[in-house]
Amino acid sequence: MxxxxxxxxxxxxxxxxxxxxxxxxxxxxxxxxxxxxRQKMYKYLPSxxxxxxxxxxxxxxxxxxxxxxxxxxxxxxxxxxxxVTHYTHWxxxxxxxxxxxxxxxxxxxGKGGMxxxxxxxxxxxxxxxxxxxxxxxxxxxxxxxxxxxxxPTSPVFIIDDTLCIPTIFISYTGEALDYKAPLLRSLHTLxxxxxxxxxxxxxxxxxxxxxxxxxxxxxxxxxxLYSARPDLMxxxxxxxxxxxxxxxxxxxxxxxxxxxxxQAFMKDLEIHALELGIPCKTRHNxxxxxxxxxxxxxxxxxxxxxxxMLLMSLMKRVAHKHSFRVLLHEKPFAGVNGSGKHNNxxxxxxTGVLLHAAGKTPEDNLRFVVFIVETLMGVYKHNGLLKAxxxxxxxxxxxxxxxxxxxxxxxxxxxxxxxxxxxxxxxDKEELFALAGKKGVELDIPEIPELMIDNTDRNRTSPFAFTxxxxxFRAVGSEANCASSLIVLNAAVAEALQNFKTRVxxxxxxxxxxxxxxxxxxxxxxxxxxxxxxDGNGYSDEWKEEAQKRGLDCEASSPVVxxxxxxxxxxxxxxxxxxxxxxxxxxxNEVKWEIYTKKIQIEARVMGDLSMNHIIPVATxxxxxxAKNVEGMINIFGGEEGKxxxxxxxxIIREIAxxxxxxxxxxxALVNARKVANRIESEREKAVAYHDTVAPKMEEIRYQxxxxxxxxxxxxxxxxxxxxLLFIR
Ligand SMILES: NC(=O)CC[C@H](N)C(=O)O
Numbered sequence: 260m261x262x263x264x265x266x267x268x269x270x271x272x273x274x275x276x277x278x279x280x281x282x283x284x285x286x287x288x289x290x291x292x293x294x295x296x297r298q299k300m301y302k303y304l305p306s307x308x309x310x311x312x313x314x315x316x317x318x319x320x321x322x323x324x325x326x327x328x329x330x331x332x333x334x335x336x337x338x339x340x341x342x343v344t345h346y347t348h349w350x351x352x353x354x355x356x357x358x359x360x361x362x363x364x365x366x367x368x369g370k371g372g373m374x375x376x377x378x379x380x381x382x383x384x385x386x387x388x389x390x391x392x393x394x395x396x397x398x399x400x401x402x403x404x405x406x407x408x409x410x411p412t413s414p415v416f417i418i419d420d421t422l423c424i425p426t427i428f429i430s431y432t433g434e435a436l437d438y439k440a441p442l443l444r445s446l447h448t449l450x451x452x453x454x455x456x457x458x459x460x461x462x463x464x465x466x467x468x469x470x471x472x473x474x475x476x477x478x479x480x481x482x483x484l485y486s487a488r489p490d491l492m493x494x495x496x497x498x499x500x501x502x503x504x505x506x507x508x509x510x511x512x513x514x515x516x517x518x519x520x521x522q523a524f525m526k527d528l529e530i531h532a533l534e535l536g537i538p539c540k541t542r543h544n545x546x547x548x549x550x551x552x553x554x555x556x557x558x559x560x561x562x563x564x565x566x567x568m569l570l571m572s573l574m575k576r577v578a579h580k581h582s583f584r585v586l587l588h589e590k591p592f593a594g595v596n597g598s599g600k601h602n603n604x605x606x607x608x609x610t611g612v613l614l615h616a617a618g619k620t621p622e623d624n625l626r627f628v629v630f631i632v633e634t635l636m637g638v639y640k641h642n643g644l645l646k647a648x649x650x651x652x653x654x655x656x657x658x659x660x661x662x663x664x665x666x667x668x669x670x671x672x673x674x675x676x677x678x679x680x681x682x683x684x685x686x687d688k689e690e691l692f693a694l695a696g697k698k699g700v701e702l703d704i705p706e707i708p709e710l711m712i713d714n715t716d717r718n719r720t721s722p723f724a725f726t727x728x729x730x731x732f733r734a735v736g737s738e739a740n741c742a743s744s745l746i747v748l749n750a751a752v753a754e755a756l757q758n759f760k761t762r763v764x765x766x767x768x769x770x771x772x773x774x775x776x777x778x779x780x781x782x783x784x785x786x787x788x789x790x791x792x793x794d795g796n797g798y799s800d801e802w803k804e805e806a807q808k809r810g811l812d813c814e815a816s817s818p819v820v821x822x823x824x825x826x827x828x829x830x831x832x833x834x835x836x837x838x839x840x841x842x843x844x845x846x847x848n849e850v851k852w853e854i855y856t857k858k859i860q861i862e863a864r865v866m867g868d869l870s871m872n873h874i875i876p877v878a879t880x881x882x883x884x885x886a887k888n889v890e891g892m893i894n895i896f897g898g899e900e901g902k903x904x905x906x907x908x909x910x911i912i913r914e915i916a917x918x919x920x921x922x923x924x925x926x927x928a929l930v931n932a933r934k935v936a937n938r939i940e941s942e943r944e945k946a947v948a949y950h951d952t953v954a955p956k957m958e959e960i961r962y963q964x965x966x967x968x969x970x971x972x973x974x975x976x977x978x979x980x981x982x983x984l985l986f987i988r
Pocket of ligand 1 (some may be wrong): 476494545546596597599600644657661664719733825
């Protein structure tokens, strides 16, 4: 029997690094080569149009339709010089990928020929005839219109022969059907709320920008091996596979020398990414074998999200060229580290103040404390919702082990900041003020050591860690659209800041001094949000108990966690911050539950197929071989001695029989559980049934299969093993 596994292993071993055609110029010179950035706008647009467009981008003024034609003409000229023939509205539907439909520039010229055309109308709006995007019931197919509308704050770019225009995607009735529209709304509200609070300290601030620096973790698997693993191909993760004897115990992969084939892939990827304006900075081996990471320099949040989406699709394309498959799933392999997408989130004023960084003056430090505490207030109040924002069928496998945070949201602050907040909370109010001669009242907030800036001694089990001048949202999954979690984080912090301002203003109105009012409110909030602060080991059982006592959300079932979107506080918060309406939230949850169900459904089907078509036949084949051996031995040695000599084989024969039987019964039970769940009408209840009754059955089957993998002769096993998937590169 020819074994595909050995063929693909042999093939994978022969592969050499692919030669990468690096540009002759320096990265700074080819950076953003395929992006219609400001330099190109300046070059290709009339100066008055350029000014107006910059005003739209920088100050959020409304796009004057009269300039759209001129902008489109400039873009088209630039694009054609780069060999572009098509354009597409590029958007982010709720599928977690991106979507595009390409149209050619060509039109009839009315004289029997063709001309290239691209008008302002086509740039600004399109109607993707796409009734099959997830919409949670907002768009029924018979009123299927959805619109994509240009987002001028994220520059258009070229991929291959196509001009890609970043857009939002909304329904005929104006509801968001994507991630970008609510993200933009959340950024807008957060900027306003943060600017208002900034005015207590710096009256000249006009707006506050949210920055995002994501870190993308991923696995690479040789393409030949991948092709022999139907579970990887269809579900993105291995549904079975015994631990490799050696995996990450030696800590010898993390930051180790990058394997040659991988280095070539990274180099190629970075060239393409830089040409598309993605400011790639860091690359390294991650903790698990064949796991790696790429991180760019932080950027404005909306742009950073687009860049991450773009990078993920670029990774898939480039990996293919290097005969790899990139795995973005949060937990492709059991027992070793999974992949996160740590989101480094910070706020910065247009005057250049990083709001979560300590400053040089006591006033700066009070501002620092206010922004830290109000961020914690948002995270505390909406901790369950934040968890819902990072939760998915895939990320659920990752949380709670191997350096990924647990499914309880808390925040790590580190000793210095904790001491500072404790001091402010406990000190006498008088103590916080020191009379400074004629200058009047001056604030005495203890000096904050420089060291805080490098608070890198992070707690890897913390979902939301303070790292010196920003927070790192570590719970986000590698496959996710960052926007999902940032929409919630931005809105929650905006709400906390709005709330803070209302209370401070009320005290000022009542005659209290401004600084004193700020201190009063911030001290109250330090106490209120204390339960979210946790610097210890997030994996310990004590923490689970303690978190429960503190009233933090400890639910771990994904479909139930999604309920948090529809809690009254969440609906109110999204309404107050103008980020999402109740109907949008309801529709999104339908989509979340549906996606959850489908993912587990596909996994269960693959599990059934592999069990019946790969595992049981192979195990039975080996069993027959052993049986033949026993028979032969008894023939040679006679009953008594023959039995003694073949006792081990008989034991294995029995064990295989028992395990395959359990697998078969398990698969039947799995099919039945699916049938029952499929009959449930409500998307939520169906997802809950898949979580409670279908998913656990797969675990039981896997357990048996992994045991068989150790029993059955290696030469017969058809699926590439963990050691091959993780160590061949
Ligand atoms: N070194 C690290 O930070 C590991 C992080 C881990 N891979 C995660 O899932 O988040």
